[in-house]
Amino acid sequence: MKARVTVTLKNGVLDPQGKAIEGALKSFGIEGVDSVRQGKVFDIELSTTDRAKAETLLKAACEKLLANTVVENYRVEII
Amino acid sequence: MKAVVVLFPGSNREGDAVRALEMATGKKPQIVWHAEKELPAGTDLVLLPGGFSYGDYLRCGAIAGRATIMDAVRAHAARGGLVLGICNGFQILCEGGLLPGVLMRNKDLRFICKMQHLRVERADTDYTRAYTKNQVIKVAIAHGEGNYEADEETIKRLEGDGRVAFRYCDEKGVVGGLANPNGSTNDIAGIYSDKRNVLGMMPHPENLIDPLVGGIDGAGLFKSLVAA
DSSP states (O other): OEEEEEEEEOTTSOOHHHHHHHHHHHHTTOTTOOOOOOEEEEEEEOSOOOHHHHHHHHHHHIIIIIOOTTTEEEEEEEO | OOEEEEEOTTBOOHHHHHHHHHHHHSSOOEEEETTOSSOOTTOOEEEEOOBOGGGGOSSTTTTGGGSHHHHHHHHHHHTTOEEEEETHHHHHHHHTTSSSSEEEOOTTSOOEEEEEEEEEOOSOSTTTTTSOTTOEEEEEEEESOOEEEOOHHHHHHHHHTTOEEEEEEOTTSOOSGGGOSSOOGGGEEEEEOTTSOEEEESSBGGGSSBGGGTBOTTHHHHHHHHHO
């Protein structure tokens, strides 16, 4: 079973990297970009085939390590 | 004072920490590997040194904050034991749940390595007794992620409970504006735990203990600890 975890900064948390990328896109003449927020994607392969188990363990992985919930949100997708 | 320095893969300031502790205590502190389960018996102070533990992968201090030894460090802190995290050590304390908040990327995205003035916010803790309140000290900073952030309530609590240890300031002790190198909330350079036995700070007092390298303003912190 494969899963994808996406970790993004919470709204309101300053994202200087996203800002720099946003500025770069604008300077490259790519028009219509209002804002950019940078995040992380983790592609994870799981040994279980049980969906509920997978969701539980991925949530634990996010809470324990993958996201810092002080400033980040996470989303789990089982693919 | 029995001090130990914890070594993680990627720590690189442990030598400076050992030297500063040895100068202050007269004894060479023991180095403890991150995979150990226990601290040496009779440990008074645990120092988490600067560096780039685990290559700063995932987030600064994220993996080290969950290392095996950290359970013992958390238990030591819960008993009232002293824990000092410098630079990456501060990031590890935040990621490891010993201090609130998080160290984010510097506001201007640059790694900053320079001398920096700090204002000592209180001189009645085990870490600052050798200073005076509002004393301005000059130490070194060297970090890419030193921008302290926490939710509004946490900042209010830290301020209300007198848990800000040091603030970035200019040579006259004035905080704010250009004196803040990294965008840190309320110019925070270091914070205490609720009982003030845990201190996390981005600047490097351990590098300013010898007149040969430009000042001894960092020595006061280690002198304070010896008296603790």
